[in-house]
Amino acid sequence: MSTINVLGIFSDDENFKFSRYTLHENGTLGITYRGEHRNVGIRRIKHDSIDFELMKKYHHNCNVKTTAIRNLRVIDCKGPLSQGSIQAPQNCRYAALSYVWGSNGPVSSSGAASGPIPPSKVVEDAISATLSMGIRYLWVDRHDQVSQMGNIYSNSEVTFIVAAGEDAEYGIPGIGTTPRRRQLQEIIGNTELLQCFPNSSYAIASSKWATRGWTFQEGVLSRRKIIFTDDGASYICQFFHNSEIMPKPLHWQQWPTEKMKGLMPRLDRIEKFAQDMLQNYSRRNLTHNSDAFDACLGILQEMANANIGQIWGVPIVYRYNRYYAIWLEWEHEQPVQRRPSFPSWSYLGWVGPIKWCAIPGFRTEKMAIGDTKTAFYNIHSLFDNRLKFLETRYSCLHLTGKVFEPVMMDTAWIEQDRSYRFKAYQTVENAYGERVFTRHLADGFYAHLKICNNIRMLIRAQLDVVGFVLNESETSGTEVLLLRARDNIYERVGFFSVSYWGFPTECKRRFHSY
Known part of the structure; x- marks a missing residue:
């Protein structure tokens, strides 16, 4: 019987990263010399089953400490599904499930019932996966345990992420009746050509799972994950990323690609990537707007463990070992x-992606929280008393600082003034290059802000606004919240910043004096 060799692409460099060949969104193909044995490369996978023995091998090489969860309710995978959830045995090992509900999900996190877990194809398949991993118990999201979700996912033995299908009835590809995509193969003589599917980050990024608000923290907080897509299964932990179709030796431990980092950032660096995480969360969709805080509660709790406080989801950090500052410097790139x-000064108060604009600089000693009339808590004193996770009973932010009122003008541009050009630096092939852009101004209402005698700043606006100065410096510039009067309070409607680079000195001092 003749030997069949696998086709692959290899380099003489022992440090060569083979995973780069699976990063293309259309997959790839590789080549190896006939008769040469390699412990890496494309392998044949089945469309109707998953190699859980390989997943267990990865799992046993990812050591993560876990903590027992109190009052946890789980499914006993060795018992009938009809018995529903049971009280978890003490110090039990359990798998957690992350998936999309679809149109038959609960009313909301606050209104969901805490009764039996509704039967679905994905739960049935997850029970099979749990047993295949040598685990007996499975946790399926129960919204009466929303305050514990962060701890539940971060302390699970492994989390099954179902990044396939549109709802719970799709199931897990490769388990039960849901097949995976067939791997193309061709045999020519004693050589076999095998299709290698794209890196799993592409399938995850295009999945329904990656668009949902609740699933973001489930992916971030889970320290060990098996991700199921229509192309195959992948294992991710804090130390490495390995796939079913193209396994790498375990001593080649490396963190996933940049694309995967955006989907599931590392939890052990949350103090560094907190802004990125909340920015990515704001891009997710929620069926019920009332879930916006609860759906990121686990991430906010982890931030608190890293000494990053929050109020209504807005982080508060210690700056330069001197004072606390609140992150109010964000904006939307399009109308939302x-x-x-939720309060307008929190990104949770708006539906749509945000972008952080500056280093947080507004000091909390100038800020208090309360109702529309009274400020009850000074934020700075609360943090001095080491209260890192503030309650959200009150939603009005009381700020002390400089305020100015721009002049609103209905502006019709003459053609010679309608267009303007500006220069920007771009990186092209690791080299900086200058590029000139042309912009065209539209007619309409603008807020006119006089910076000095010959220079005005114009802000396109459709309503009367007031500017509140968050931070100002003659060297770096000024950051301003735009507020609109509503009843007896102000509502945040925008943000802008002014950089003084290239401005005459007298203009810097003039605006600084507002």
């Missing part, structure tokens, strides 16, 4: 809708 159940 309000979430009326």
Whole structure:
């Protein structure tokens, strides 16, 4: 019987990263010399089953300490599903499930019932996966345990992420009746050509799972994950990323690609990537706007463990070992809708992606929280008393600082003034290059802000606004919140910053004096 060799691409460099060949969104193909044995490369996978023995091998090489969760309710995978959830035995090992509900999900996190777990194909398949991993108990999201979700996912033995299908009835590809995509193969003589599917980050990024708000913290907080897509299974922990179709030796431990980092950032660096995480979370969708705080509660709790406080989801950090500063310097790049159940000064108060604009600089000694009339808590004193996770009973932010009122003008541009050009630096092939852009101004209402005698700043606006100065410096510039009067309070409607680079000295001092 003749030997069949696998086709692969290899380098003489022992440090060569083979995973780069699976990063293309259309997959790839590789080549190896006939008769040469390599412990890496594309392998044949089945469309109707998953290699859980390989997943267990990865799992046993990822040591993560876990903590027992109190009052945990789990499914006993060796018992009938009809018995529902049971009280978890003491110090039990359990798998957690992360998936999309679809149109038959709960009313909301606050209104969901805590009764039996509804039967679904994905739960049935997850029970099979749990037993295949040598684990007996499975936790499926129960929204009566929303305050514990962060701890539940971070302390699970492994989390099954189902990044396939549109709802719970799709199931897990490769388990039960849900097949995976067939791997193309061709035999020519004694050589076999095998299709290698794209890196799993592509399938995850294009999945319904990657668009949902609740699943973001489930992916971030889980320290060990098996990700199921229509192309195959992948294992990710804090130390390495390995796949079913193209396994690498375990001593080649490396963190996933940049694309995967954006989907599931490392939890052990949360103090560094907190802004990125909340920015990515703001891009996710929620069926119920009232879930916006609860769906990121686990991430906020982890931030608190890293000495990053928060109020209504807005981080508060210690700056330069001197004072606390609140992160109010964010903006939207396009018009968005309000979430009326959350304050306007929090990104949770708006539906749509945010972008952080500057290093947080507004000092909390100038800020208090309360109702529309009274400030009850000074944020700075609360943090001095080491209260890192503030309550959200009150939603009005009381700020002390400089305020100015721009002049609103209905502006019609003459053609010679309608267009303007500016220069920007771009990186092209690791080299900086200058590029000139042309922009065209539209007619309409603008807020005019006089910076000095010959220079005005114009802000396109459709309503009367007031500017509140968050931070100002003659060297770096000024950051301003735009506020609109509503009843007896102000509502945040925008943010802008002014950089003084290239401005005459007298202009810097003039604006600085507002």
